[in-house]
Amino acid sequence: MTQYHANLAIGPFTFAVATDNAAVAADLWRVYQHAQLPARPDFVDFDLSVRTRLPWRRFIKPQVDFFLNEQRPFKPLPRDQGYAMLEWGMNWCVANHAHQYLIVHAGVVERNGKVVVMPAVQGAGKSTLTAALAYSGWRLFSDELALLGLADGQVHPFPRAINLKNDAVGIVADFIGGGVFSRTAHDTSKGSVALLQPPVESLRAMRIPAPAAVVVFPGYVPGSGVKLTTLPRPAAFEEIIGHCFNYHLLGLEAFELLYSVFSGCDCYRLEYSDFALADAALTELVA
């Protein structure tokens, strides 16, 4: 079997990726064609591979496995979900190991040197909104993981492919006038999934952190247009803890970091159905 290898440097991390699956390799190279792919990186943070499970399963309901340092942390998935599995695996690696950051399940964008952190549960529409904003002049930090540095209190960019599901794929493609997507994986646990290429400008600025200025809890509400409601900072602090992957692991450091962040942030709840209106509302907050 042909083996494909790439080293992917995104934000603070370098991933060494290997796969025997041509479709996974093709999607990776299409989505990250503008990213740094160092031939010989100084350091690799995560050694990953997506490999065909049990060679004879290539022909009967073929499956793939995800490996981190040759350990298999997940159950196998159907082969055509291989690229999505790789992206989810990269998220899992960072969320479970990168404890030099307080990691929040959030979309993150930046404008005018001010970061907007958008914590949300799955299905709330944060990745969809993040994608629309990233292709409307905002700098993409992440559609999934806000990385708050324990050492510097800044938000660190991690501009990977944006994970879109079901109708959101077509809606975002229409809004941005195209976009480069991976193949769509169907029948995943999240429905039909496609990954949108991160904007080139966001990749170029991926080593430039910035302070959090606004915390917004977004939610797609059909027909709402846009509705922005001020949220008391203590309530937002309490709510964001539930969106942190490692708040309790980090303990006092996480508490002090969030206290510092919220002491300087304004907080809101955002209901949206119109990307342009949401963009305008958030732009006003970072003016």
Place this chain on the structure above:
Amino acid sequence: MRRFTVAPGLIVRELDGVKVVYDGRSGDTHFIAGAGAVLLGRLADGAMAEADIARHWSAGPDSAGAGPDSLAAELEEFLTGAVEAGILRAL
């Protein structure tokens, strides 16, 4: 008469009038607003007798229009909850 003090080892910060409390023993984070936040601020200076606490509670920010019986019940509920949560200690 009982006296109350802030439990040792807590990290107490204030955000928009709300006391944000980190308990390193349990890893819990508590958010205390209103009269409870004011009380916590006063207890930072040292233990207080229950009678003094009650006097401050009845003059506090949430007491307007409330009768003495309801204030006493509120205070008892707060003190009981705070002791159970490890925020206050009864001496």
